[in-house]
Amino acid sequence: MSRWLLTGGAGYIGSHVARDLLTSGREVVVLDDLSSGIRERVPGDAELVVASVLDTEAVRRALEGVTGVVHLAAKKAVGESVEMPLMYYRENVGGVTSLLQAMDDVGTPCMVYSSSAAVYGEPPWSPISEDSPLAPLSPYGETKVIGEWMVRDVAAARELSWVALRYFNVAGAGSPDLGDPSVNNLIPMVFRALDQGEAPQIFGTDYPTPDGSCIRDYIHVSDLSAAHVAAADLVERELVGVALNVGTGVGSSVAEVMDAVSSVVGRDVGAVAVGRRAGDPPELVAQVERAQEMLGWSAQRGLADMVESAYAARR
Numbered sequence: 214m215s216r217w218l219l220t221g222g223a224g225y226i227g228s229h230v231a232r233d234l235l236t237s238g239r240e241v242v243v244l245d246d247l248s249s250g251i252r253e254r255v256p257g258d259a260e261l262v263v264a265s266v267l268d269t270e271a272v273r274r275a276l277e278g279v280t281g282v283v284h285l286a287a288k289k290a291v292g293e294s295v296e297m298p299l300m301y302y303r304e305n306v307g308g309v310t311s312l313l314q315a316m317d318d319v320g321t322p323c324m325v326y327s328s329s330a331a332v333y334g335e336p337p338w339s340p341i342s343e344d345s346p347l348a349p350l351s352p353y354g355e356t357k358v359i360g361e362w363m364v365r366d367v368a369a370a371r372e373l374s375w376v377a378l379r380y381f382n383v384a385g386a387g388s389p390d391l392g393d394p395s396v397n398n399l400i401p402m403v404f405r406a407l408d409q410g411e412a413p414q415i416f417g418t419d420y421p422t423p424d425g426s427c428i429r430d431y432i433h434v435s436d437l438s439a440a441h442v443a444a445a446d447l448v449e450r451e452l453v454g455v456a457l458n459v460g461t462g463v464g465s466s467v468a469e470v471m472d473a474v475s476s477v478v479g480r481d482v483g484a485v486a487v488g489r490r491a492g493d494p495p496e497l498v499a500q501v502e503r504a505q506e507m508l509g510w511s512a513q514r515g516l517a518d519m520v521e522s523a524y525a526a527r528r
């Protein structure tokens with residue numbers, strides 16, 4: 214049985230990954246500073262270390278006997294990163310620096326790194342392959358690119374097997390107690406508007422897409438979590454270094470998401486069209502063949518599952 218360190222394991226995605234790593238037969242140590250994570254979400258079978266990844270000494274101690282690290286701990290709000298770039302550089306880039314230093318000190322051989330489709334910025338084509346240019350549009354996206362490069366560079370200097378997973382639009386919940394508590398993404402934003410008795414907004418209806426609204430690749434958090442276990446299996450099995458898109462390969466427009474929410478709540482949500490937001494590309498859909506080939510993984514759940522489970526988990 215191998216032992217894995219999961220940073221950010223008390224968060225939205227991490228609480229799913231913690232459960233799936235345990236189910237895969239691994240021991241799990243969660244390291245989380247609980248800045249946005251919730252202690253109760255860490256499964257009882259996992260060990261919890263409350264510390265920041267910036268605390269290299271605490272990470273070094275937590276790495277004792279550990280084969281690999283799944284690194285999720287980070288700040289993730291794009292708009293906030295524009296307002297507070299230094300905080301994002303300190304937390305996200307500083308976090309990877311500290312973690313890689315500790316891993317180097319103790320010789321941890323495997324890593325799965327949480328990256329994002331934000332590394333692509335506004336891509337000139339879609340679906341987008343991993344070989345497309347990296348051109349992030351925000352400090353948040355920049356910190357994810359820098360993190361990927363740091364992992365790659367350390368791996369080139371010593372034996373480290375790694376996979377960076379570039380998540381597309383994560384949604385849904387694996388169970389009603391594990392919903393997304395933040396309101397950065399579309400589906401939680403729609404439910405919050407409905408809870409407040411407001412009409413959800415569609416930002417831009419004049420994009421060059423069939424219904425005029427933006428198209429994104431929504432991936433169920435349980436499918437995303439399963440990709441982490443497949444990536445952990447891969448880096449344990451062989452020496453690799455690769456970035457992989459994690460999406461469904463299927464795009465849904467904002468208007469289609471509104472329709473899906475309407476059918477789940479049983480009434481027309483009455484979405485209203487407002488102007489475009491700066492920096493929203495018309496379409497961002499993943500090419501997923503590389504992840505399917507390398508991980509033997511593919512997404513199983515569709516938009517209806519995501520909206521239904523997010524609704525059931527709504528606070």
Ligand SMILES: NC(=O)c1ccc[n+]([C@@H]2O[C@H](COP(=O)([O-])OP(=O)(O)OC[C@H]3O[C@@H](n4cnc5c(N)ncnc54)[C@H](O)[C@@H]3O)[C@@H](O)[C@H]2O)c1
Nearest residue numbers: 221223224225226245246247248249250265266286287329
């Ligand atoms: N949710 C998405 O749509 C999405 C999309 C792409 C990438 N990501 C990435 O996935 C990862 C997890 O995101 P999430 O949605 O679960 O967010 P989240 O905020 O729910 O989880 C992040 C977790 O990391 C912890 N954390 C933050 N800074 C820390 C630090 N310095 N030391 C220790 N712990 C720290 C938080 O307490 C929290 O438990 C992040 O790296 C994020 O950038 C998320």
